[in-house]
Amino acid sequence: MSPAPAPELAGVRVTSPAPRDVWAKAFAADPHAVATQSPQWADTLAARRGRVDASRLYELPDGRSLVLPLSGRQWAGVRVAEESWPYGWVYGGALSTDGPVTEQDAAIVLADLARRPVARTSLVPMPMTGAAWTAAADGLGVPVQRTPYYSQxxxxxxxxxxxxxxxxxxxxxxxxxxxxxxxxxxxxxxxxxxxxxxxxxxxxxxxxxxxxxxxxxxxxxxxxxxxxxxxxxxxxxxxxxxxxxxxxxxxxxxxxxxxxxxxxxxxxxxxxxxxxxxxxxxxxxxxxxxxxxxxxxxxxxxxxxxxxxxxxxxxxxxxxxxxxxxxxxxxxYEALAIERLPVSAxxxxxxxxxxxxxxxxxxxxxxxxx
The missing domain is CATH 3.40.630.30 (Gcn5-related N-acetyltransferase (GNAT))
Structure with a gap:
């Protein structure tokens, strides 16, 4: 039986992989976007690590769109993890086509990731947006592993x-x-x-x-x-x-x-x-x-x-x-992970x-x- 839809996802249309033109638009529009959230960085990750493009487009009822850069890790042809990004690949997190990502936007993304049929999903936000992601994780309703980060x-x-x-x-x-x-x-x-x-x-x-x-x-x-x-x-x-x-x-x-x-x-x-x-x-x-x-x-x-x-x-x-x-x-700020199996050791x-x-x-x- 499929899990009941999360309230945050009501009226939200999700597409994966995210169309590159929409991703590029969000990357250009979001005032907190950093280079490691670009499609080019994702392509480098795929080439160097053999990852697949698992990016997600969220079309919201108010007409805005969010794009989550996301890479998929596969084992024996089965998707086992989706990460934004893997450890050592710096900042991921969602982008918005209209202003910075809000706590409500982060809640939509995390609610969707909590439903993904993989062993682990994780996200390392850009530090300046970390507070929104932490607050959204507080209200998610499922266990979230939190790793404290300190940058300058x-x-x-x-x-x-x-x-x-x-x-x-x-x-x-x-x-x-x-x-x-x-x-x-x-x-x-x-x-x-x-x-x-x-x-x-x-x-x-x-x-x-x-x-x-x-x-x-x-x-x-x-x-x-x-x-x-x-x-x-x-x-x-x-x-x-x-x-x-x-x-x-x-x-x-x-x-x-x-x-x-x-x-x-x-x-x-x-x-x-x-x-x-x-x-x-x-x-x-x-x-x-x-x-x-x-x-x-x-x-x-x-x-x-x-x-x-x-x-x-x-x-x-x-x-x-x-x-x-x-x-x-x-x-x-905090890196966030949702695990169905203890694979993050x-x-x-x-x-x-x-x-x-x-x-x-x-x-x-x-x-x-x-």
Missing amino acids: SVELTGGFAEVSGKRYRRQAHRSLKKATAAGLDVREYVGAEAGPAVDVFADLYALSIDRWAQAMGRPLPVARLHARLQDRAGHLRSVVRSMGDMCRMWTAHRAGEPVSVLAVLDHGAHSFGWLAAMNAKLSNETAAGYLLESTAIEVACAAGREWFHMGESAPGSAIERFKNSFGAVPVH ADRTARRAAEAVMARLPKRGEDQAK
């Missing part, structure tokens, strides 16, 4: 002069002076032109793997195998090919030798500092990580962005202090391992790849 974002109102002059802290100013004195060569790349920057990332990230393995007491062969399976550089290469000018990269070199690299995802009001890697010794000497982060913030200000998101942090870590030095404010284990690494890493200006 820099408000860009007032332009770069105000951001750097009033929000940057002493540590950032000192480090930027050091970077200027080091005579670094900073290079910018956009979209498909970023191939050389991806090569720099691959080399610097490989250096980091060995260093982290030593710091965490992990066998080096195991750490290298995990890195090959994760293939961050391959993921980045796919993104710069598919996402066009939504992906921007910077590298810093000293005397021709690469020191640091940063990848940023841009859309609408939001920039997101996504991936970074560096040569620990040279970065310590030059503060190149600070310079690239500040350069990305300055470019975001010039483009009229409202927020520069610096990603998840471990409270009390050096990475958190690095972000604080740019005036980043804390944003607390692996995701929770992966997240705990990532948090342990983040807590022990030095600040990004010295040595970090997100």
